[in-house]
Structure formats: structure tokens, C-alpha cells
Amino acid sequence: MNEQHRFRVEPRLRSFARLITQNFSLRVQFQGEIACIGDGWIQIPAVEETEEGLSRSMYLVAHECAHDLHSQLDAKEKAEKVDKRLPHILNALEDARVEKLMIKRFEGLEDNMRVNIQKIVSKWDKSMPIASQLLGGMFLVGRGLM
Numbered sequence: 001m002n003e004q005h006r007f008r009v010e011p012r013l014r015s016f017a018r019l020i021t022q023n024f025s026l027r028v029q030f031q032g033e034i035a036c037i038g039d040g041w042i043q044i045p046a047v048e049e050t051e052e053g054l055s056r057s058m059y060l061v062a063h064e065c066a067h068d069l070h071s072q073l074d075a076k077e078k079a080e081k082v083d084k085r086l087p088h089i090l091n092a093l094e095d096a097r098v099e100k101l102m103i104k105r106f107e108g109l110e111d112n113m114r115v116n117i118q119k120i121v122s123k124w125d126k127s128m129p130i131a132s133q134l135l136g137g138m139f140l141v142g143r144g145l146m
Contacts, residue, residue, distance in 0.1 A: 009047050009054060013061050017042060020065045020106065028061070035060040037067045059116035062109050066098035069105075092139045 014028040027041040035044050042064040047057045067073075071094055079086035099117075103110045124136055 009057075013044070013047070013057060016058070017061050017065050020062065021068045023068065026068070030057075035064055037064045037071075037073070039073065042068065055112060056116055056119075059112050062102060062106075062113065063095070063099060066102035067094070070098045070101050089138065092136070096139050096141075 010030050013030075017028045018024050018026050023040075025040070029041065029043045030046045032043055033045055036042070042061070044057055044060045044064065047053055075094075076087040076090055079090050099113055103113060121136070121140070
């Protein structure tokens with residue numbers, strides 16, 4: 001994928017996000033190192049210039065749109081007031097929940113989500129801190145993959 005393709009891909013992913021959420025003023029930014037969501041915006045890392053990179057970006061857009069549709073954005077802030085560890089646990093469970101809801105709503109996303117989750121999971125190893133392994137395990141159980 002050359003620079004000209006990248007220019008055409010990001011507007012299509014923006015349209016995809018706005019269509020899924022039915023929020024036509026949603027700001028979709030392609031920058032930074034992580035995917036995240038805020039009030040009225042989502043951020044996705046720049047699209048890598050490969051087929052795999054496009055697939056990953058589509059997954060991230062769909063995942064963040066799922067949070068936009070189904071998550072309470074202030075829940076993690078409330079959880080952090082109780083215990084600093086709770087937002088991470090809540091996020092792992094919420095990720096699994098919203099992806100399941102998204103697949104029910106848009107069945108065509110299932111293959112893309114499965115492939116990208118498997119890529120993420122394949123990078124986990126025994127050198128991960130135990131807390132990360134537990135959160136990853138909760139995510140997999142929530143996804144019905146274990």
C-alpha cells in the first residue's frame with residue numbers, strides 16, 4: 001500500500017466508524033501509539049501500509065466504536081477511585097463484552113476480530129507479569145475463547 005492508498009483508506013475508516021456508531025460528527029483521528037476513545041472522538045494509530053495493517057486498523061476502529069456504542073466512559077474513572085487496579089480489570093472484561101455485542105450486531109466483523117485477537121494473544125508469553133496474564137485470561141474467558 002503506498003502513500004496515496006493510505007490517504008484514501010483513512011477517510012473510509014472514518015466513514016465506517018461514523019456509520020457503525022450512527023454518530024456522523026464522530027472525530028476519528030489516526031495518530032499516536034494506542035487506540036482509545038473519548039467523548040465524541042476515537043483515536044487509532046496511523047494505518048500501516050500493509051494488508052495486515054489495514055485489517056488491524058479496521059479491528060481497532062470497530063473495537064473503539066463498540067465502546068462508543070456500549071460502554072459507560074466514566075465507569076473506569078469511578079472504579080479507579082475505589083482501587084487503582086480496578087480500571088484494568090474492568091477494561092479487560094468490558095473489551096470482551098463490547099466485542100461480543102459488536103459481533104452480534106455486525107456479523108461480518110467476527111472473522112476480522114477473531115484474527116486480530118489471535119495475533120494479540122500470540123504475543124503473550126510467560127515473561128508477562130502475572131497481573132497481565134490474569135487480565136488476558138479474563139478477556140479470553142469473556143470472549144468465549146477458553
